Amino acid sequence: MYENIIHKHKPAPDNLIYILHDIQDCHPQHYITETAATEVAHYLNVPVSHVYGVITFYTMFSTKPRGKNIIRLCESPPCHLKGSDNILRKLKELLKIKKTGETSADGLFTLETCACLGVCGNAPVIMVNETVYGDLTEDKVEVIIEKVRGGKS
Secondary structure, X not given: OOHHHHOOOOOOHHHHHHHHHHHHHHOOOOOOXXXXXXXXXXXXXXXHHHXXXXXXXXXXXXXXXXXXXXXXXXXXXXXHHOOHHHHHHHHHHHHOOXXXXXXXXXXXXXXXXXXXXXXXXXXXXXXXXXXXXXXXXXXXXXXXXXXXXXXXX
């Protein structure tokens, strides 16, 4: 099932992260299935436990289905000091979810947190899919979510 994606890369263990990114990016629910992990392990001739070790170590990978849009909220000290806790509260309210890691009922958004997005000068920051938004306020977050909901991201 994942052969076309896997075979775009040489069968070298150094390609594991690239293969996992490609698989997750191609899945409509943005996650890596058990079948995919097993196929990757066989292709790279590494134990399945090694593949899962990489998947579970890096926060960008998921073994659970997620929403169409992945929101990552930075929780670094600069973001925290500039109010990321308020942004998190607002995101939960807008998405009608109770905790991070959950997906909105409409399947459009999954809210995650991360240690750092590397744009501390623009704290607080979120990343929606591949787009970074900084200098956030609760009002700006509301506009961003409505823009993405409308398909205008």
